[in-house]
Amino acid sequence: MSKSVVEVPPKGGFSFDLCKRNEMLANKGVNPPSFRKTGTTIVGLIFQDGVILGADTRATEGPIVCDKNCEKIHYMAPNIYCCGAGTAADTEAVTDMVSSQLQLHRYHTGRESRVVTALTLLKRHLFNYQGYVSAALVLGGVDVTGPHLHTIYPHGSTDTLPFATMGSGSLAAMAVFESKYKEGLTRNEGIELVTEAICSGIFNDLGSGSNVDVCVITKGGKEYLRNHLQPNPRTYTSSKGYSFPKKTEVLLTKIIPLKEKVEIIEGGDAMEE
Amino acid sequence: MDLNMNVNAPHSMGTTIIGVTYNGGVVLGADSRTSTGMYVANRASDKITQLTDNVYVCRSGSAADSQIVSDYVRYFLHQHTIQVGQPATVKVAANLIRLLSYSNKNMLQTGLIVGGWDKYEGGKIYGIPLGGTLIEQPFAIGGSGSSYLYGFLDQAWKEGMTKDEAERLVVKAVSLAIARDGASGGVVRTVIINSEGVTRNFYPGDKLQLWHDELEPQNSLLDILNAPPSPEPMNI
Numbered sequence: 016m017s018k019s020v021v022e023v024p025p026k027g028g029f030s031f032d033l034c035k036r037n038e039m040l041a042n043k044g045v046n047p048p049s050f051r052k053t054g055t056t057i058v059g060l061i062f063q064d065g066v067i068l069g070a071d072t073r074a075t076e077g078p079i080v081c082d083k084n085c086e087k088i089h090y091m092a093p094n095i096y097c098c099g100a101g102t103a104a105d106t107e108a109v110t111d112m113v114s115s116q117l118q119l120h121r122y123h124t125g126r127e128s129r130v131v132t133a134l135t136l137l138k139r140h141l142f143n144y145q146g147y148v149s150a151a152l153v154l155g156g157v158d159v160t161g162p163h164l165h166t167i168y169p170h171g172s173t174d175t176l177p178f179a180t181m182g183s184g185s186l187a188a189m190a191v192f193e194s195k196y197k198e199g200l201t202r203n204e205g206i207e208l209v210t211e212a213i214c215s216g217i218f219n220d221l222g223s224g225s226n227v228d229v230c231v232i233t234k235g236g237k238e239y240l241r242n243h244l245q246p247n248p249r250t251y252t253s254s255k256g257y258s259f260p261k262k263t264e265v266l267l268t269k270i271i272p273l274k275e276k277v278e279i280i281e282g283g284d285a286m287e288e
Numbered sequence: 289m290d291l292n293m294n295v296n297a298p299h300s301m302g303t304t305i306i307g308v309t310y311n312g313g314v315v316l317g318a319d320s321r322t323s324t325g326m327y328v329a330n331r332a333s334d335k336i337t338q339l340t341d342n343v344y345v346c347r348s349g350s351a352a353d354s355q356i357v358s359d360y361v362r363y364f365l366h367q368h369t370i371q372v373g374q375p376a377t378v379k380v381a382a383n384l385i386r387l388l389s390y391s392n393k394n395m396l397q398t399g400l401i402v403g404g405w406d407k408y409e410g411g412k413i414y415g416i417p418l419g420g421t422l423i424e425q426p427f428a429i430g431g432s433g434s435s436y437l438y439g440f441l442d443q444a445w446k447e448g449m450t451k452d453e454a455e456r457l458v459v460k461a462v463s464l465a466i467a468r469d470g471a472s473g474g475v476v477r478t479v480i481i482n483s484e485g486v487t488r489n490f491y492p493g494d495k496l497q498l499w500h501d502e503l504e505p506q507n508s509l510l511d512i513l514n515a516p517p518s519p520e521p522m523n524i
Binding site for chain 2: 145146173
């Protein structure tokens, strides 16, 4: 079978040429600057009255922890939240984008958003970028059809599960879920199980750490428990406090109150068309 | 420090899928394992997806590609049904899958088995492997676990089986493949489609027959299933 290369004019759609070039460079040892990832442990489970999502709070740039308390549980709709693992910029951007699209859709239809809508919007976007948008998501929410929990992979495939984990700490968290999950958990049991799974990720995975965030979504509403558990406080804090020697000598201080420079007209006519 | 290897690896379905015709309809069967590299991302996935009321498709290969293809074909078939005014035939569904698979053969990595029942041709199975060929067969197998089933089905498939014989054959085949293929596992799901409608069945891993060198489960976590019942999940 002969292979001939025919020059065709480029069609529409995303061009992956630069992605291939980046891969080729990486193989030769030229690496792009490391970007901020959320190493992460994110989990979700369905309990008696709805869905509980959980996440750790560490963001890394290569081997460095760049944010010790970042927020990985993103708002999608009043009844839908999404945890994101992978490149932080990608997860933020894609969840923000779909959240806006959902709001427009709510205005058009006049109805509460459904989780499958968010799911389809996310999976279509991620599939179109063939995995280059590195966002692995756990999407959960409660709508008129009931509680839903889905995982979405960077290549655009989705799974619907009663309990799910994603991120580098997913194996540690899944081990906890597999041994302790059962149907019909109460709210407190669910929160405790989610916290335990995230802690398992925090302590056993290098890419996850710091605190535990939990979000409980039910038919009645949602409860975002930011820093629900903080198992990693600063161990040694100096009782004297910290003071840094002042190196720069102050020569002159001049303060100009703003009113001297700008004319502020008090009163005046109201704006008319 | 490559912490995100398992997150970014393409989500593929190791898989064993099978479709078999019998006297009066078809039986589709599949395992339930979805793997990301060496990790089982979903041990209870449903690889038999509905396209119309009477046509289902078994998916294998890349999970993302097969989900998107079946979503598009479901959408096209819905339009087609409205335009034609009657349920779509299995042949039309299979051809739509083939059109997408063949024209995008460089970008997609998915093997599909379309099976269903319509009033013109009865039960039909169409295999659409990797390159986008369309081939109508009395039985079709696919996925990584299918390698272990070619000989078995050549010997075991017979013309004019009854519905129960066909389903038993499908469950036995998937169970044999699960025993030998590392990328297949979990539960066995079957879908029976005939003139009366569609029946979905589910065979948990521990209910399957034990093959050579397989042991009885001991102190299995599946004992939780026999524990006292927990409260009903949420009802709206």
